[in-house]
Amino acid sequence: LPSLTTEEERKHGVEQLVKRQKYIIDLASSMAQKFIFNGKHKTALPAALHALHFSTQVYGSSSVQLVPAYLLLAEACIGAGNLQQASNYLSQAQWIVLRTPDCSGAFQHRLHRGFGLLYVTDGNFDQALYHLAKDIYFASSTFGLKSVEVSGGYFLMANVFFRQNKMDIADSLYAELKPSKQKQFRS
Template identity: 40%
Template sequence: MCDILVPLTANAQRIGTEEERKLLDQSIQLCQRLLIEVTLSEATKLVGRAEYEDALPGSIQALRFSLEIYGSGRSELIPCYILLAEANLGLSRFKQAEECLCNANWILIKTRDNDKKVKSILYRGFGRLYAAQGKREEALRQLANDVSPNAALTDTVC
């Protein structure tokens, strides 16, 4: 996989016609999208096996490529932020985990995405974070939002 990353991350000078450059850019973007899928998939497996430190590089690379392809503030970034939050939470890096959860939550609010599954994941993530920090009341509130049928009526506040 490292061999694939080198040409994608190198700032190679693009020569040729405008059409050739456009095709090259499209090809690079396709490779980046595929690598996002692969890195997220592998990082998810590592988080599932509690190999949090090993999950970070893939999660970070997926976020970098997603930012490059989609731009900041896009809903496509949410899975990357959630995975980074889970890995950081597993490593007891609470500040980084909270930052990732807040970024995902902000994107969800900003894009007016009403995906109940993502909201549920975020409520659980914040609940687990606050529980790990010993913030019992806040953890219970977030976890209650996850299971409550009225969860869509309240928002997580960062």
């Protein structure tokens, strides 16, 4: 028999559903990030897709809360060698960021980091440097000049100059890294 529920019970049920969906978003995102960190980019794709799916259900199709899932998908696609699909995901994230006037610097830093990685992988070093510079700007204004996020941007930018055989610039950027953080990036 169908149970007749009160408005309060329905509201509680919806709250519980959203709570479970947010848990799945966090779990899927952390699993995707773990796979990416371990170099298993293709394995990360289903988890990142689930994060995007549930984020869309919880927050809507144009919410800034979808940006982290799009960035995970882009990073997984870059690592898997699917640069066109990565570009599509980054463009989706960029569209949301551009439509969100009060978008946080953290999202913008991660978006430009994603574009920087895409262009480095594609060999377009000028565009990579442009986006990595914006990455460093947003990371430093959000997290501070001596943050790990800023150091990561310097490291990636230094690698681009190294690949361009501009050793003096690369060395000056590597020098921006603290000695304790240099060990972290060498591995």
